[in-house]
Amino acid sequence: MTTTPSLEFFVGISEDLSNVSLRRSKETGIRNVLLIFDKLKSLEKFKSFTEQTYGDLRLIDSEGEISVTPSSLRIIWGGDEGDDLKRVECGFEIHEDDHWERFMRFMNRYAEANGMGYQDTKE
Template structure:
Protein backbone atom coordinates (compact mmCIF):
# COMPACT_ATOMS: atom_id res chain seq x y z
CA UNK A 1 0.00 0.00 0.00
CA UNK A 2 1.46 3.36 -1.02
CA UNK A 3 1.92 5.93 1.71
CA UNK A 4 0.43 9.37 1.10
CA UNK A 5 3.14 11.87 0.31
CA UNK A 6 2.93 15.03 2.39
CA UNK A 7 4.96 18.16 2.42
CA UNK A 8 7.89 18.70 4.72
CA UNK A 9 9.88 21.80 5.57
CA UNK A 10 12.76 23.03 7.68
CA UNK A 11 12.41 26.17 9.79
CA UNK A 12 14.84 28.25 11.83
CA UNK A 13 12.06 30.63 12.87
CA UNK A 14 8.76 29.02 13.82
CA UNK A 15 6.29 29.24 10.95
CA UNK A 16 8.87 30.46 8.38
CA UNK A 17 10.07 27.79 5.94
CA UNK A 18 13.74 27.96 4.95
CA UNK A 19 13.86 27.95 1.12
CA UNK A 20 17.55 26.96 0.88
CA UNK A 21 17.93 23.19 0.59
CA UNK A 22 20.80 21.87 2.73
CA UNK A 23 23.46 19.27 2.14
CA UNK A 24 22.58 16.45 4.58
CA UNK A 25 25.01 13.78 5.75
CA UNK A 26 24.10 10.83 7.95
CA UNK A 27 26.29 8.81 10.27
CA UNK A 28 25.15 5.80 12.30
CA UNK A 29 26.68 3.62 14.96
CA UNK A 30 27.63 0.09 13.93
CA UNK A 31 24.52 -1.35 15.59
CA UNK A 32 22.35 1.28 13.87
CA UNK A 33 20.62 2.47 17.02
CA UNK A 34 22.23 5.89 17.34
CA UNK A 35 23.44 8.41 14.83
CA UNK A 36 23.42 11.95 13.54
CA UNK A 37 22.25 13.94 10.57
CA UNK A 38 24.35 17.00 9.79
CA UNK A 39 22.67 19.74 7.75
CA UNK A 40 24.74 22.44 6.03
CA UNK A 41 22.86 25.42 4.60
CA UNK A 42 24.97 27.68 2.37
CA UNK A 43 23.69 31.28 2.34
CA UNK A 44 20.37 30.43 4.03
CA UNK A 45 17.54 32.93 4.07
CA UNK A 46 17.63 32.77 7.89
CA UNK A 47 20.95 34.67 7.76
CA UNK A 48 19.72 37.40 5.41
CA UNK A 49 20.05 40.88 6.96
CA UNK A 50 16.30 41.52 6.78
CA UNK A 51 15.47 38.29 8.64
CA UNK A 52 18.52 37.95 10.85
CA UNK A 53 17.54 37.24 14.45
CA UNK A 54 18.21 34.83 17.26
CA UNK A 55 18.04 31.31 15.89
CA UNK A 56 16.87 29.07 18.72
CA UNK A 57 16.89 25.80 16.83
CA UNK A 58 16.02 23.99 13.62
CA UNK A 59 12.54 22.55 13.26
CA UNK A 60 11.80 19.73 10.83
CA UNK A 61 8.06 19.87 10.17
CA UNK A 62 5.90 17.36 8.31
CA UNK A 63 2.49 15.70 8.51
CA UNK A 64 3.54 13.63 11.54
CA UNK A 65 4.47 16.69 13.56
CA UNK A 66 7.88 18.17 14.20
CA UNK A 67 11.36 17.26 15.34
CA UNK A 68 13.73 19.87 16.70
CA UNK A 69 17.42 20.28 17.34
CA UNK A 70 18.97 23.12 19.29
CA UNK A 71 22.42 22.29 17.95
CA UNK A 72 22.71 25.02 15.31
CA UNK A 73 25.95 26.89 14.58
CA UNK A 74 26.74 29.76 12.24
CA UNK A 75 29.75 29.93 9.95
CA UNK A 76 31.26 33.31 9.21
CA UNK A 77 33.67 34.47 6.50
CA UNK A 78 35.39 37.79 7.21
CA UNK A 79 32.78 38.52 9.87
CA UNK A 80 29.87 37.97 7.48
CA UNK A 81 27.45 35.07 8.11
CA UNK A 82 27.75 32.55 5.27
CA UNK A 83 26.27 29.23 6.41
CA UNK A 84 24.37 27.40 9.11
CA UNK A 85 25.23 23.91 10.32
CA UNK A 86 22.72 21.94 12.37
CA UNK A 87 23.05 18.48 13.87
CA UNK A 88 20.09 16.25 14.68
CA UNK A 89 20.93 13.24 16.89
CA UNK A 90 18.81 10.13 17.35
CA UNK A 91 19.24 7.57 20.11
CA UNK A 92 16.76 4.83 19.13
CA UNK A 93 15.84 2.91 15.99
CA UNK A 94 12.34 4.46 16.19
CA UNK A 95 13.84 7.98 16.17
CA UNK A 96 15.95 7.03 13.13
CA UNK A 97 12.92 5.64 11.28
CA UNK A 98 10.97 8.81 12.08
CA UNK A 99 13.85 10.94 10.78
CA UNK A 100 14.02 8.90 7.57
CA UNK A 101 10.28 9.37 6.97
CA UNK A 102 10.81 13.12 7.33
CA UNK A 103 13.85 12.99 5.02
CA UNK A 104 11.85 11.19 2.33
CA UNK A 105 9.01 13.71 2.57
CA UNK A 106 11.50 16.60 2.50
CA UNK A 107 13.20 15.12 -0.57
CA UNK A 108 9.84 14.63 -2.29
CA UNK A 109 8.73 18.18 -1.38
CA UNK A 110 11.90 19.66 -2.88
CA UNK A 111 12.28 17.43 -5.93
CA UNK A 112 15.36 15.73 -4.51
CA UNK A 113 16.69 12.22 -4.35
CA UNK A 114 19.12 10.71 -1.92
CA UNK A 115 21.78 8.06 -2.15
CA UNK A 116 23.01 5.49 0.32
CA UNK A 117 26.58 4.27 0.53
CA UNK A 118 25.91 0.72 1.68
CA UNK A 119 25.34 -1.67 -1.22
CA UNK A 120 22.87 -3.77 0.77
CA UNK A 121 20.71 -0.68 1.37
CA UNK A 122 20.81 0.20 -2.33
CA UNK A 123 19.80 -3.33 -3.27
CA UNK A 124 16.89 -3.28 -0.81
CA UNK A 125 15.68 0.08 -2.15
CA UNK A 126 15.84 -1.15 -5.76
CA UNK A 127 13.97 -4.33 -4.85
CA UNK A 128 11.19 -2.42 -3.12
CA UNK A 129 10.73 -0.14 -6.15
CA UNK A 130 10.35 -3.13 -8.49
CA UNK A 131 7.86 -4.93 -6.25
Template structure:
Protein backbone atom coordinates in the same frame (compact mmCIF):
# COMPACT_ATOMS: atom_id res chain seq x y z
CA UNK B 1 29.67 4.79 14.50
CA UNK B 2 29.51 3.17 11.11
CA UNK B 3 31.71 5.11 8.72
CA UNK B 4 29.13 4.81 5.93
CA UNK B 5 27.80 8.16 4.85
CA UNK B 6 24.63 8.87 2.93
CA UNK B 7 23.89 12.16 1.27
CA UNK B 8 20.69 13.78 0.13
CA UNK B 9 21.44 15.64 -3.07
CA UNK B 10 19.39 18.01 -5.16
CA UNK B 11 17.99 16.18 -8.20
CA UNK B 12 15.89 19.05 -9.56
CA UNK B 13 14.72 22.56 -8.68
CA UNK B 14 11.29 21.48 -7.45
CA UNK B 15 9.40 23.96 -5.31
CA UNK B 16 8.30 22.90 -1.83
CA UNK B 17 4.55 22.46 -1.64
CA UNK B 18 2.90 24.66 0.97
CA UNK B 19 1.89 22.98 4.20
CA UNK B 20 4.05 19.89 3.90
CA UNK B 21 7.56 19.41 5.26
CA UNK B 22 9.79 22.28 6.31
CA UNK B 23 13.05 23.12 7.98
CA UNK B 24 13.12 26.29 10.07
CA UNK B 25 15.79 28.16 12.03
CA UNK B 26 13.32 30.81 13.16
CA UNK B 27 9.89 29.51 14.15
CA UNK B 28 7.35 30.26 11.42
CA UNK B 29 9.98 31.03 8.74
CA UNK B 30 10.59 28.14 6.33
CA UNK B 31 14.14 27.79 5.04
CA UNK B 32 14.07 27.40 1.25
CA UNK B 33 17.78 26.60 0.89
CA UNK B 34 18.02 22.82 0.51
CA UNK B 35 20.82 21.34 2.64
CA UNK B 36 23.34 18.64 1.98
CA UNK B 37 22.60 15.94 4.56
CA UNK B 38 25.13 13.34 5.71
CA UNK B 39 23.99 10.42 7.84
CA UNK B 40 25.92 8.05 10.07
CA UNK B 41 24.49 5.15 12.03
CA UNK B 42 25.91 2.70 14.54
CA UNK B 43 26.41 -0.88 13.34
CA UNK B 44 23.69 -2.15 15.67
CA UNK B 45 21.26 0.54 14.47
CA UNK B 46 20.68 1.84 17.99
CA UNK B 47 21.69 5.45 17.25
CA UNK B 48 22.74 7.80 14.49
CA UNK B 49 23.55 11.36 13.55
CA UNK B 50 22.42 13.61 10.70
CA UNK B 51 24.71 16.46 9.66
CA UNK B 52 23.05 19.30 7.74
CA UNK B 53 25.06 21.78 5.66
CA UNK B 54 23.22 24.83 4.33
CA UNK B 55 25.14 26.98 1.84
CA UNK B 56 23.66 30.48 1.59
CA UNK B 57 20.52 29.93 3.71
CA UNK B 58 17.74 32.54 3.52
CA UNK B 59 17.60 32.95 7.30
CA UNK B 60 20.39 35.53 6.97
CA UNK B 61 18.37 37.64 4.53
CA UNK B 62 15.89 40.34 5.55
CA UNK B 63 16.55 40.02 9.29
CA UNK B 64 14.15 37.11 9.84
CA UNK B 65 15.10 36.91 13.52
CA UNK B 66 17.47 35.11 15.83
CA UNK B 67 18.33 31.50 15.06
CA UNK B 68 16.97 29.51 18.00
CA UNK B 69 17.64 26.00 16.68
CA UNK B 70 16.78 23.83 13.70
CA UNK B 71 13.18 22.65 13.54
CA UNK B 72 12.13 19.79 11.24
CA UNK B 73 8.37 19.92 10.67
CA UNK B 74 6.05 17.48 8.93
CA UNK B 75 2.64 15.89 9.30
CA UNK B 76 3.82 13.89 12.35
CA UNK B 77 4.98 16.95 14.27
CA UNK B 78 8.31 18.60 15.00
CA UNK B 79 11.84 17.40 15.73
CA UNK B 80 14.46 19.89 16.81
CA UNK B 81 18.09 20.48 17.74
CA UNK B 82 19.98 23.43 19.18
CA UNK B 83 23.29 22.11 17.81
CA UNK B 84 23.38 24.77 15.07
CA UNK B 85 26.44 26.80 14.01
CA UNK B 86 26.66 29.71 11.58
CA UNK B 87 29.70 29.92 9.30
CA UNK B 88 31.21 33.30 8.44
CA UNK B 89 33.46 34.52 5.62
CA UNK B 90 35.01 37.96 6.04
CA UNK B 91 32.62 38.70 8.90
CA UNK B 92 29.49 37.94 6.87
CA UNK B 93 27.31 34.87 7.44
CA UNK B 94 27.73 32.35 4.64
CA UNK B 95 26.27 29.07 5.81
CA UNK B 96 24.84 26.97 8.60
CA UNK B 97 25.85 23.57 9.88
CA UNK B 98 23.53 21.64 12.18
CA UNK B 99 23.65 18.24 13.85
CA UNK B 100 20.60 16.16 14.76
CA UNK B 101 21.31 13.17 17.02
CA UNK B 102 19.06 10.12 17.04
CA UNK B 103 19.47 8.13 20.26
CA UNK B 104 17.15 5.21 19.52
CA UNK B 105 16.09 3.11 16.56
CA UNK B 106 12.64 4.71 16.89
CA UNK B 107 14.25 8.20 16.55
CA UNK B 108 16.11 6.98 13.44
CA UNK B 109 12.92 5.64 11.85
CA UNK B 110 11.07 8.90 12.60
CA UNK B 111 13.88 10.97 11.10
CA UNK B 112 13.97 8.79 7.97
CA UNK B 113 10.21 9.27 7.49
CA UNK B 114 10.74 13.04 7.69
CA UNK B 115 13.63 12.87 5.21
CA UNK B 116 11.61 10.78 2.76
CA UNK B 117 8.85 13.41 2.82
CA UNK B 118 11.33 16.29 2.62
CA UNK B 119 13.16 14.63 -0.29
CA UNK B 120 9.90 14.11 -2.18
CA UNK B 121 8.79 17.71 -1.57
CA UNK B 122 12.14 19.13 -2.74
CA UNK B 123 13.12 16.82 -5.60
CA UNK B 124 16.06 15.25 -3.77
CA UNK B 125 17.91 12.05 -4.54
CA UNK B 126 19.77 9.68 -2.23
CA UNK B 127 23.34 8.48 -2.81
CA UNK B 128 25.20 5.99 -0.61
CA UNK B 129 28.92 6.68 -0.25
Protein backbone atom coordinates in the same frame (compact mmCIF):
# COMPACT_ATOMS: atom_id res chain seq x y z
CA MET C 1 -4.79 18.51 3.83
CA THR C 2 -1.23 17.96 2.65
CA THR C 3 1.55 19.82 4.43
CA THR C 4 4.65 20.70 2.44
CA PRO C 5 7.67 19.48 4.45
CA SER C 6 9.70 22.35 5.87
CA LEU C 7 12.56 23.12 8.26
CA GLU C 8 12.44 26.19 10.53
CA PHE C 9 14.94 27.72 12.95
CA PHE C 10 12.53 30.65 13.43
CA VAL C 11 8.75 30.48 13.48
CA GLY C 12 7.26 30.98 10.02
CA ILE C 13 10.58 31.14 8.12
CA SER C 14 11.08 27.96 6.10
CA GLU C 15 14.74 27.25 5.28
CA ASP C 16 16.11 25.46 2.19
CA LEU C 17 18.24 22.43 3.01
CA SER C 18 21.29 22.05 0.74
CA ASN C 19 22.68 18.70 1.85
CA VAL C 20 22.40 16.00 4.51
CA SER C 21 24.97 13.63 5.95
CA LEU C 22 23.78 10.59 7.93
CA ARG C 23 26.19 8.40 9.91
CA ARG C 24 25.94 5.67 12.53
CA SER C 25 28.60 4.87 15.10
CA LYS C 26 29.65 1.22 14.89
CA GLU C 27 30.58 1.27 18.59
CA THR C 28 27.47 2.92 20.09
CA GLY C 29 24.85 2.63 17.36
CA ILE C 30 24.07 6.33 17.79
CA ARG C 31 23.05 8.01 14.54
CA ASN C 32 24.50 11.41 13.70
CA VAL C 33 22.72 13.82 11.37
CA LEU C 34 24.38 16.85 9.76
CA LEU C 35 22.05 19.23 7.90
CA ILE C 36 23.79 21.75 5.64
CA PHE C 37 22.24 25.03 4.53
CA ASP C 38 24.00 27.20 1.93
CA LYS C 39 21.98 30.17 3.15
CA LEU C 40 19.52 31.03 5.89
CA LYS C 41 16.54 33.18 5.00
CA SER C 42 16.14 34.16 8.64
CA LEU C 43 19.73 35.41 8.77
CA GLU C 44 19.55 37.25 5.46
CA LYS C 45 16.37 39.09 6.39
CA PHE C 46 17.38 39.68 10.02
CA LYS C 47 14.01 38.22 10.97
CA SER C 48 15.67 36.48 13.87
CA PHE C 49 15.47 39.74 15.78
CA THR C 50 11.72 40.20 15.26
CA GLU C 51 10.27 36.69 15.04
CA GLN C 52 9.74 34.15 17.82
CA THR C 53 12.31 31.37 18.07
CA TYR C 54 12.05 28.00 19.76
CA GLY C 55 15.81 27.49 20.15
CA ASP C 56 15.31 24.20 18.31
CA LEU C 57 15.08 23.20 14.68
CA ARG C 58 11.53 22.31 13.72
CA LEU C 59 10.90 19.73 10.99
CA ILE C 60 7.29 19.95 9.84
CA ASP C 61 5.41 17.57 7.56
CA SER C 62 2.04 15.84 7.17
CA GLU C 63 2.70 13.68 10.26
CA GLY C 64 3.23 16.74 12.44
CA GLU C 65 6.27 18.44 13.91
CA ILE C 66 9.64 17.14 15.09
CA SER C 67 11.56 19.43 17.41
CA VAL C 68 15.34 18.86 17.40
CA THR C 69 17.87 20.46 19.72
CA PRO C 70 21.11 20.80 17.72
CA SER C 71 24.24 19.45 19.41
CA SER C 72 26.30 21.65 17.09
CA LEU C 73 25.62 24.67 14.92
CA ARG C 74 28.44 26.10 12.80
CA ILE C 75 28.14 29.22 10.67
CA ILE C 76 30.95 29.34 8.10
CA TRP C 77 31.83 32.72 6.62
CA GLY C 78 34.00 33.44 3.58
CA GLY C 79 34.57 35.94 0.80
CA ASP C 80 37.10 38.75 0.48
CA GLU C 81 35.88 40.54 3.60
CA GLY C 82 34.99 37.35 5.47
CA ASP C 83 31.36 38.41 5.76
CA ASP C 84 29.75 36.25 3.04
CA LEU C 85 27.80 33.31 4.39
CA LYS C 86 29.21 30.11 2.88
CA ARG C 87 27.05 27.60 4.75
CA VAL C 88 25.48 26.63 8.04
CA GLU C 89 25.96 23.15 9.50
CA CYS C 90 23.43 21.89 12.04
CA GLY C 91 24.23 18.60 13.76
CA PHE C 92 22.30 16.40 16.16
CA GLU C 93 22.18 12.80 17.37
CA ILE C 94 19.32 10.30 17.22
CA HIS C 95 19.43 7.52 19.82
CA GLU C 96 16.08 5.76 19.45
CA ASP C 97 15.12 3.57 16.47
CA ASP C 98 11.56 4.94 16.33
CA HIS C 99 12.91 8.51 16.29
CA TRP C 100 15.25 7.54 13.44
CA GLU C 101 12.38 6.00 11.45
CA ARG C 102 10.26 9.14 11.94
CA PHE C 103 13.19 11.37 10.90
CA MET C 104 13.74 9.28 7.76
CA ARG C 105 10.04 9.54 6.84
CA PHE C 106 10.36 13.32 7.13
CA MET C 107 13.57 13.35 5.04
CA ASN C 108 11.96 11.22 2.32
CA ARG C 109 9.01 13.61 2.14
CA TYR C 110 11.31 16.65 2.17
CA ALA C 111 13.55 15.18 -0.54
CA GLU C 112 10.58 14.32 -2.75
CA ALA C 113 9.02 17.79 -2.34
CA ASN C 114 12.31 19.56 -3.08
CA GLY C 115 13.80 17.43 -5.87
CA MET C 116 16.58 15.96 -3.75
CA GLY C 117 17.97 12.44 -4.10
CA TYR C 118 19.60 9.91 -1.79
CA GLN C 119 23.06 8.50 -2.36
CA ASP C 120 24.44 5.77 -0.10
CA THR C 121 28.19 6.16 0.35
CA LYS C 122 29.80 3.12 1.94
CA GLU C 123 33.00 3.74 3.87
